Amino acid sequence: MEKPIYRLEGIRHRYGNRTVLRIDVLEIHKGEIIGLVGPNGSGKSTLLRLLAFIENPSAGRLLYFSEGRKPHFEVTLLTQEPYLLKRDVFGNVGYGLRVRGERANLQRRVEEALEWVGLDPAAFIRRKWYELSGGEAQRVALAARLVLRPRVLLLDEPTANVDAESARRIQEAAIKAQERWGTTIVVSSHDWWWLLNLCDRVVHLFEGQALGSGVGNLIFGPWKKIGDNLWKRTLSNGQAIICPNVPGENAIGWIEPEGIRIGLIENGKKGDANSGTRVIELQGRVANLAAYGKKNHLVATVWVGEERFLSLINPEDTVVVPGQEVCISIDAGRIRWLDRN
Numbered sequence: 197m198e199k200p201i202y203r204l205e206g207i208r209h210r211y212g213n214r215t216v217l218r219i220d221v222l223e224i225h226k227g228e229i230i231g232l233v234g235p236n237g238s239g240k241s242t243l244l245r246l247l248a249f250i251e252n253p254s255a256g257r258l259l260y261f262s263e264g265r266k267p268h269f270e271v272t273l274l275t276q277e278p279y280l281l282k283r284d285v286f287g288n289v290g291y292g293l294r295v296r297g298e299r300a301n302l303q304r305r306v307e308e309a310l311e312w313v314g315l316d317p318a319a320f321i322r323r324k325w326y327e328l329s330g331g332e333a334q335r336v337a338l339a340a341r342l343v344l345r346p347r348v349l350l351l352d353e354p355t356a357n358v359d360a361e362s363a364r365r366i367q368e369a370a371i372k373a374q375e376r377w378g379t380t381i382v383v384s385s386h387d388w389w390w391l392l393n394l395c396d397r398v399v400h401l402f403e404g405q406a407l408g409s410g411v412g413n414l415i416f417g418p419w420k421k422i423g424d425n426l427w428k429r430t431l432s433n434g435q436a437i438i439c440p441n442v443p444g445e446n447a448i449g450w451i452e453p454e455g456i457r458i459g460l461i462e463n464g465k466k467g468d469a470n471s472g473t474r475v476i477e478l479q480g481r482v483a484n485l486a487a488y489g490k491k492n493h494l495v496a497t498v499w500v501g502e503e504r505f506l507s508l509i510n511p512e513d514t515v516v517v518p519g520q521e522v523c524i525s526i527d528a529g530r531i532r533w534l535d536r537n
């Protein structure tokens with residue numbers, strides 16, 4: 197494993213008296229591509245701003261292991277709303293190099309960066325900032341970061357306002373930067389599948405907490421107590437999750453896809469086979485399958501009514517196809533309950 201480039205220890209970030217980020221330990225390694233997912237307001241942009249040194253954490257230690265250059269020359273952030281200077285594309289993409297005093301081969305380097313993001317230099321280099329579509333502006337802003345050959349590239353929802361073609365170009369450019377210069381990339385997105393294809397691992401943020409390294413499942417309440425230490429959550433289609441050790445009515449649980457197994461439905465076996473002990477069994481339908489990370493694994497999305505569950509499968513052991521009805525078995529012992537105090 198490569199050495200860490202960042203290490204976060206006991207990070208707390210507050211706005212006023214509200215804690216919006218709490219990360220006990222997180223290491224980011226050199227050359228890794230890490231995804232950040234999580235609902236609106238879960239702290240993704242805040243974490244990226246801390247990693248970009250735009251803000252300092254309210255508490256805890258954020259260690260950055262520099263290569264000797266000034267950290268803010270090694271790290272660059274592409275924000276959600278790309279801010280372009282009121283200049284042409286050449287002026288925008290070349291700006292950072294000029295600031296750093298790197299004027300050699302300026303034209304060539306700008307052209308190369310444009311090619312990386314799939315914009316034809318001949319057509320775009322003299323365009324003014326107002327002559328670009330939203331997706332083109334986003335790609336110009338990315339080219340302006342890539343031209344710097346950054347050691348760390350932080351991307352805040354780069355696919356939020358772009359079409360599928362631009363999203364693909366952005367992904368390709370990020371992978372190229374990682375392969376060519378060993379750039380470490382941290383990228384947030386609401387687009388799970390885009391992230392799964394791109395990233396070595398994905399960190400799920402919820403209410404400012406990092407819920408493990410990997411995609412995962414949030415299991416929401418409301419929970420109803422139905423027995424001694426046994427709680428029930430009824431799903432939209434009438435099936436129920438019956439689970440021990442739920443800490444309260446509104447508790448939110450977290451379980452990684454490894455904790456959910458997919459099984460085939462045996463002849464005639466239908467309905468809720470919920471045992472109510474350690475294994476929770478539900479019946480659902482496979483929506484899609486995606487490669488996960490660089491291992492030979494797939495993540496299957498299974499819908500149970502309106503609830504979505506992600507399950508990690510090894511294609512050598514389990515063969516399922518989209519549209520297929522399956523059983524899922526959730527290992528209740530692997531559910532981690534969120535600290536919501």
Ligand SMILES: Nc1ncnc2c1ncn2[C@@H]1O[C@H](COP(=O)(O)OP(=O)(O)OP(=O)(O)O)[C@@H](O)[C@H]1O
Pocket residue numbers: 211216234235236237238239240241242243
């Ligand atoms: N400058 C600020 N002042 C006060 N509160 C802030 C500030 N910036 C962010 N917040 C709050 O911090 C929390 C985390 O916000 P953040 O933008 O990091 O979330 P996010 O996961 O990036 O959300 P989104 O998916 O909507 O972009 C939110 O509750 C937000 O309202």
